[in-house]
Amino acid sequence: MLKRLSALWLLLPALLVALWHFAVDLRWVTEGIIPSPAQVLRSWHTWIFGSSTAMLSPYSGTWLDNVAYSSRRVLQGFGIAALVAIPLGLLIGWSRVASRVVDPTIQLLRPVPITAWLPFAIAVFGIYDASALFLIGLGAFYPIVVNTTHGVRDTNLLLLRAARMLGAGDGTVLAKVVFPSALPSIFTGLRLGIGIAWTAVIVAEMIAVKSGLGYVLWDAYYVGRMDICVATMFSVGLLGFVSDRLIVWAGRLVLRWRTLEAHG
Amino acid sequence: MIEIRGVSKEFAKGGRRVLALQEIDLTVAEREFVAILGPSGCGKSTLLNMVAGFELATQGLVKAAGAEIVAPAPSRGVVFQEPALFPWLTVMDNVLFGPRVLGQSALEFRARAARIIEQIGLSGFEASYPAELSGGMRQRVGIARVLIMEPKLLLMDEPFGALDAQTRALMQELLLGLWERHHQTVLFVTHDIEEAILLADRVCVMTARPGRIKKSIDVRIPRPRSIELTTSPEFNALRREVLELIREESLRAAMERIGA
Numbered sequence: 001m002l003k004r005l006s007a008l009w010l011l012l013p014a015l016l017v018a019l020w021h022f023a024v025d026l027r028w029v030t031e032g033i034i035p036s037p038a039q040v041l042r043s044w045h046t047w048i049f050g051s052s053t054a055m056l057s058p059y060s061g062t063w064l065d066n067v068a069y070s071s072r073r074v075l076q077g078f079g080i081a082a083l084v085a086i087p088l089g090l091l092i093g094w095s096r097v098a099s100r101v102v103d104p105t106i107q108l109l110r111p112v113p114i115t116a117w118l119p120f121a122i123a124v125f126g127i128y129d130a131s132a133l134f135l136i137g138l139g140a141f142y143p144i145v146v147n148t149t150h151g152v153r154d155t156n157l158l159l160l161r162a163a164r165m166l167g168a169g170d171g172t173v174l175a176k177v178v179f180p181s182a183l184p185s186i187f188t189g190l191r192l193g194i195g196i197a198w199t200a201v202i203v204a205e206m207i208a209v210k211s212g213l214g215y216v217l218w219d220a221y222y223v224g225r226m227d228i229c230v231a232t233m234f235s236v237g238l239l240g241f242v243s244d245r246l247i248v249w250a251g252r253l254v255l256r257w258r259t260l261e262a263h264g
Numbered sequence: 265m266i267e268i269r270g271v272s273k274e275f276a277k278g279g280r281r282v283l284a285l286q287e288i289d290l291t292v293a294e295r296e297f298v299a300i301l302g303p304s305g306c307g308k309s310t311l312l313n314m315v316a317g318f319e320l321a322t323q324g325l326v327k328a329a330g331a332e333i334v335a336p337a338p339s340r341g342v343v344f345q346e347p348a349l350f351p352w353l354t355v356m357d358n359v360l361f362g363p364r365v366l367g368q369s370a371l372e373f374r375a376r377a378a379r380i381i382e383q384i385g386l387s388g389f390e391a392s393y394p395a396e397l398s399g400g401m402r403q404r405v406g407i408a409r410v411l412i413m414e415p416k417l418l419l420m421d422e423p424f425g426a427l428d429a430q431t432r433a434l435m436q437e438l439l440l441g442l443w444e445r446h447h448q449t450v451l452f453v454t455h456d457i458e459e460a461i462l463l464a465d466r467v468c469v470m471t472a473r474p475g476r477i478k479k480s481i482d483v484r485i486p487r488p489r490s491i492e493l494t495t496s497p498e499f500n501a502l503r504r505e506v507l508e509l510i511r512e513e514s515l516r517a518a519m520e521r522i523g524a
Contacts, residue, residue: 158348159348161318162344163361164317165317165318165336165338165342180352181352257352257394258351260393260395261351
């Protein structure tokens with residue numbers, strides 16, 4: 001039964017694509033603005049596999065380069081965010097003093113959307129990678145730090161007492177009890193963070209740098225290539241999906257004891 | 265070994281001060297097995313937490329081996345009601361948590377761990393995670409990780425309270441066997457009359473809140489003891505005596521609740 005149902009997820013996407021196809025084919029939408037699914041597929045194919053020199057088109061054979069630009073930025077920004085946010089979250093959750101000093105500022109800055117930081121980022125860092133990395137890092141930072149803090153505060157009191165009575169000092173308790181106990185929350189934060197990182201990279205590349213999928217998206221819109229816009233949307237969606245799966249997979253690997261609990 | 269002098273404990277509860285323990289005096293001799301018996305909410309766990317060093321007394325003095333207790337220490341091992349194992353560590357790594365923290369040599373503690381895991385009957389489960397074990401097995405790991413520290417004092421807070429009756433009986437026999445071998449000083453908190461009499465040299469019956477020690481009863485039943493003992497006449501006589509004390513307390517607590 002389950003096996004037969006596993007193909008069921010295809011139904012809705014197929015319906016949506018069919019609707020899209022007929023909407024264009026039967027002229028329900030204004031002609032020439034919305035490309036058909038087939039058109040998007042053709043353009044996407046050329047964009048990936050086309051010769052990059054022969055046609056002198058920015059949309060032939062440049063897909064992989066742009067994917068690499070965006071992915072590298074996401075990876076760097078996200079990596080920096082995780083490296084700062086996880087230790088900081090541990091500290092805020094652990095120390096009342098650190099919480100009083102740092103947490104209110106984070107909570108005040110958090111509601112400022114990363115898009116609102118754009119002019120500031122460009123003014124400070126210029127139209128360079130640093131602007132993009134700043135926005136991506138900042139966007140990913142918040143969910144990671146908040147979830148890490150929560151994870152630390154949720155640590156079972158009995159486990160802390162058990163560690164203490166076995167002779168553990170502050171450092172050991174933090175490293176051997178609080179950190180592993182907060183790991184599930186940390187992974188939740190990382191998943192939310194990578195999602196925001198992809199949002200941020202597109203915004204940043206649209207305005208603050210001159211390469212990557214976000215740049216292509218905005219540029220294609222200006223020259224009226226909606227087919228490339230749609231192909232870019234799918235590309236970003238796909239990359240976001242894959243990176244999310246990677247984090248989930250890494251989480252399962254690290255939190256093997258937790259899947260045992262769920263089945264036990 | 266343990267010296268509790270004039271200890272009171274107050275809690276702040278919703279803006280009100282609640283007196284949990286009042287004027288407790290208790291001395292536990294070296295190698296003595298003392299059970300603290302009382303109705304739920306009488307503060308018996310609080311008393312144990314103070315000896316463990318998890319909580320501090322509002323008034324009075326708590327000492328172990330002549331020194332005032334201000335923090336937890338491996339010389340005072342605690343077995344909790346929930347096993348409180350580290351779920352991300354295997355049975356072996358849970359048992360080795362303490363020795364590793366103290367930086368003891370792996371060569372030396374490996375052998376000791378194997379011996380203790382064998383004593384508690386968990387050989388073959390060294391690589392299992394707590395989630396893969398039954399409640400009784402988990403509690404045995406909770407005992408093993410404390411025993412490996414070779415504590416002078418063993419503090420047990422209703423350790424078998426969450427287990428089913430059969431597992432509980434098995435665990436009581438296991439503990440009796442372990443105690444014959446190691447002979448630590450034990451402070452054992454429980455609300456189970458039979459368990460208290462079966463295990464302890466002395467049963468301290470506590471009053472309902474605020475908790476005081478109502479009476480201390482010596483259990484003069486020879487060791488080694490076994491579960492069959494619970495049907496003997498002298499066991500029954502003790503049980504009747506304790507039951508009477510507990511009933512008085514439960515009644516008093518109930519009367520206070522209805523404001524009589």
